[in-house]
Amino acid sequence: CVTAQSNGLGYLWVDTCCIDQEDQTDVHRNVKNMYSYYRNSRICYAYLVDTDMQEVAESRFGQSRWFTRGWTLQELLAPPEVIFFDSKWVHIGTRTTLCAEISSVTGIPEDIVRGSTSFLDVDVQERMSWSVLRKTTRSVDRAYCLFGILGVSIEPDYTEDLVTAITRLQEAFFERYPEK
Known part of the structure; x- marks a missing residue:
């Protein structure tokens, strides 16, 4: 919160705190809107819980589990600015300053x-x-975490399997972008 205040931010949204996992309506609403939250934010703070920059050389920054989680792909790409912090909230860098390493780790062009x-x-x-x-923790979230990346959305259904979710996602994509 102190970091957000120092950046002049009046509000902070933390998905693990702000989504009531026991309320399926809340989960569905937030899953569908997650990309827009990041896209419309001013800054995204990426907290790398498994990275300690005092113990690990900067070149190991890219080995954080953060880069292997499904939902963090839109956290990386949607916001106008991403600032990375280690497990002790030590500033590591920004998406821009760490661009080459992020590109190398993710395979996403610089x-x-x-x-x-x-x-x-x-x-x-x-x-x-x-x-x-x-x-992702739930296999079906491997489809749902792509909503913003693909520019489409479907109603989340946590009773379906991954293949069904991906099929529905593809159908929604080709309906919205028939020329693709």
């Missing part, structure tokens, strides 16, 4: 990481490739 080219201008297969090795 111009996309920097934000100088919109990821929505990139071929859909390439965008999807950025998520292949990422993991």
Whole structure:
């Protein structure tokens, strides 16, 4: 909160605190809107809980689990600015200053990481490739975490399996972008 205040921010949204996982209506609403939260934010703070910059060389920054989680792909690409902190809230750098390393770790081109080219201008297969090795707690979230990356949304259904969710997501994509 102190960091947010020092950046002149009046509000802070933390998904693990602000989404009531026991309330399916709240979960569904937030899953559908997650991308827009990040896109409309001023800053996204990426807290790398498994990274201690005092113990680990900067070159190991990219080994954080943060880069393997499904939901963090939109945290990386949607906001206008991303600031990385280690487990002790020590400033590591920004998406811009760490661009080359982030690109190397994620396979996402530097111009996309920097934000100088919109990821929505990139071929859909390439965008999807950025998520292949990422993991989610619930398998079906591997589809849902791509809503913003693909520019589409479907109603989340946590009773369906991953194949069904991906099929519905593809159908929504081709309905919205028939020329793709």
